[in-house]
Amino acid sequence: MKRMALVGLFVGAVTAGPILAAEQAAKSGDMSLGTVRIPRAVMADGTRLPAGSYQIRLTDEEARPPAPGATPQLERWVEIVQGGKVRARVVASIVPAAEIKQVADAGIPGPGRSRVEMLKGGDYWRVWINRGGDHYLIHLPPA
Numbered sequence: 001m002k003r004m005a006l007v008g009l010f011v012g013a014v015t016a017g018p019i020l021a022a023e024q025a026a027k028s029g030d031m032s033l034g035t036v037r038i039p040r041a042v043m044a045d046g047t048r049l050p051a052g053s054y055q056i057r058l059t060d061e062e063a064r065p066p067a068p069g070a071t072p073q074l075e076r077w078v079e080i081v082q083g084g085k086v087r088a089r090v091v092a093s094i095v096p097a098a099e100i101k102q103v104a105d106a107g108i109p110g111p112g113r114s115r116v117e118m119l120k121g122g123d124y125w126r127v128w129i130n131r132g133g134d135h136y137l138i139h140l141p142p143a
Contacts, residue, residue: 030057030058030059030060030079031057031058032055032056032057032058033056033057033058033078033114033129033131033136034055034056034112034114034129034131035053035054035055035056036053036054036056036114036116036127036129037052037053037054037116038051038052038053038054038116038125038127038140039051039116040125040142040143041142041143042125042140042141042142042143043140043141043142043143044080044087044088044089044090044140045088045089045090047087047088048143049080049082049087049088049140049143052082053082054080054081054082054087055080055081055082056078056079056081056092056127056129056136056138057078057079057081058076058078058092059076059077059078059079059089060076061076061077062075062076062077063075063076063077063091073094074093074094074095074096075091075092075093075094076091076092076094077089077091077092078090078091078092078136078138090138090140091138092136092137092138093136093137093138094134094135094136094137095134095135095136095137096133096134096135097133097134097135100135103135108130108135109128109129109130109135111130111131111132111133112130112131113129113130114127114129114130115127115128116128118142119139122142123141124139124140124141124142125139125140125141125142126138126139127139127140
């Protein structure tokens with residue numbers, strides 16, 4: 001019985017580890033994820049954002065309700081800031097480092113780096129930030 005309990009604790013710790021790490025990063029309150037350059041105008045929360053450089057800031061506010069199938073702690077609001085002013089707020093999906101290979105085939109931004117790219121089909125710009133090993137994905141439709 002004791003052995004089964006230990007196995008259960010081990011399995012729980014292994015599977016919960018990546019989620020807990022990302023949750024810890026997300027719980028740190030307002031945190032700058034970095035600055036990105038968006039090459040074309042996009043829409044964010046109903047606001048048109050022209051091409052330019054923007055600071056992306058993670059808030060401690062969870063998205064409610066979370067996207068279908070998403071872990072609530074891994075869907076957070078981010079602020080898109082320019083010139084010290086919050087221009088828009090959108091939801092970012094947080095993918096723990098241990099799970100990123102399940103989401104992306106190749107071309108993962110290195111630690112502390114970001115990428116802004118148009119997704120196949122031209123429906124969304126993806127802002128992808130790798131901070132602290134966790135990956136923050138934001139999807140913005142073209143304006």
